[in-house]
Amino acid sequence: EGLLVGLKNGQILKIFVDNLFAIVLLKQATAVRCLDMSASRKKLAVVDENDTCLVYDIDTKELLFQEPNANSVAWNTQCEDMLCFSGGGYLNIKASTFPVHRQKLQGFVVGYNGSKIFCLHVFSISAVEVPQSAPMYQYLDRKLFKEAYQIACLGVTDTDWRELAMEALEGLDFETAKKERKKRGETNNDLFLADVFSYQGKFHEAAKLYKRSGHENLALEMYTDLCMFEYAKDFLGSGDPKETKMLITKQADWARNIKEPKAAVEMYISAGEHVKAIEICGDHGWVDMLIDIARKLDKAEREPLLLCATYLKKLDSPGYAAETYLKMGDLKALVQLHVETQRWDEAFALGEKHPEFKDDIYVPYAQWLAENDRFEEAQK
Secondary structure, eight states: OEEEEEOTTSEEEEEETTOSSOEEEEEOSSOEEEEEEOTTSOEEEEEETTSOEEEEETTTOOEEEEESSOSEEEEBTTOTTEEEEEETTEEEEEETTSOOEEEEOOSEEEEEETTEEEEEETTEEEEEEOOOHHHHHHHHHTTOHHHHHHHHHHHOOHHHHHHHHHHHHHTTOHHHHHHHHHHTTOOOHHHHHHHHHHHTTOHHHHHHHHHHTTOHHHHHHHHHHTTOHHHHGGGOOTTOHHHHHHHHHHHHHHHHHTTOHHHHHHHHHHTTOHHHHHHHHHHHTOHHHHHHHHHHSOTTOHHHHHHHHHHHHHTTOHHHHHHHHHHHTOHHHHHHHHHHTTOHHHHHHHHHHOGGGHHHHHHHHHHHHHHTTOHHHHHO
16 A cells, blocks of 8 residues: 655655655656556656656656646556546547647546546546547557557447458458457458458458358459459359449449440440440540430430430530430420521421420520621511
8 A cells, every 4th residue: 555646846756554764766857746657557657837747667767758738647547558638628648659649628637447537627527438549540550450459449439440450451460350350249260261361362262261151242342342353253142133233333444444445335334334334435525336325225314315415415416416305305405406506497397396495496596697697587
């Protein structure tokens, strides 16, 4: 039974009830306001009169680091390398020698256990649950997977756990990745081993294990992401149309990215992704392919038909654009097309059949006549 005492003269002592003599741990130049010792009793955190948090190695008396704006400090009782200090309306969490993570909090920190921080505000103490995600990612960024796992055990979200597992797999720290799986209650060794093989580049071995563990969809996803479409086809679930469409669409995306646009168009059409196929044809000025797509589309598929007509108009093929608008039954757009392209005879013929569009035709026609110095005709 003992006390840890910080004095105004900067001395820090340990006093035991059964010992007449105080043990001097260290002496600093400034007065002590608050102090705490780490769980292993190897490190000492001190807040001095200048609101500075100083952390010492007790054995060597070396100052390890210091942080400003502190009024109280506490070590995490479950993790040797984590402490928190409060000050200026903020809570600061520091792991090892990484930069401080800050969040708003009123009061004085008086305890830190796992993911709970105990705070004294006026006359009451409250326990604040603080996810340890920020310090975990600090360890992950430096590929310190075991340390990141220890922090995660203090309390992080499910998403953070998954991220830890993926990072550990990528860093080939399979032990940490396996611990994460067990923590989530996953006991299928084949599935875990399949993930390991995939990260090692042993894709065919991984696929066999995915299949054996009943996760053929993961093999399909893996091969699709790798653009190994021939192998992916072996894992299509009994002709599932959704999976087939997904595979063909991904293959088309890949063909588009590697500058094989014609192959991409064919694949998009077979996958029913007509808009993407039309965009490629339009961007490359392939009028014949646009006409072919427009003629094969059902008249109820308005979005792709409208896109076809827009591209055909832009590519100076108003006759085919008109054919597409007619197929859709969009007479207003057809009138507008005839007017914009000054195909007046076609516009007048349409106006005779549909008198409601006469104003849309004759007003712009009169303007066109006036612009071409045919004023008498324009007045009529």
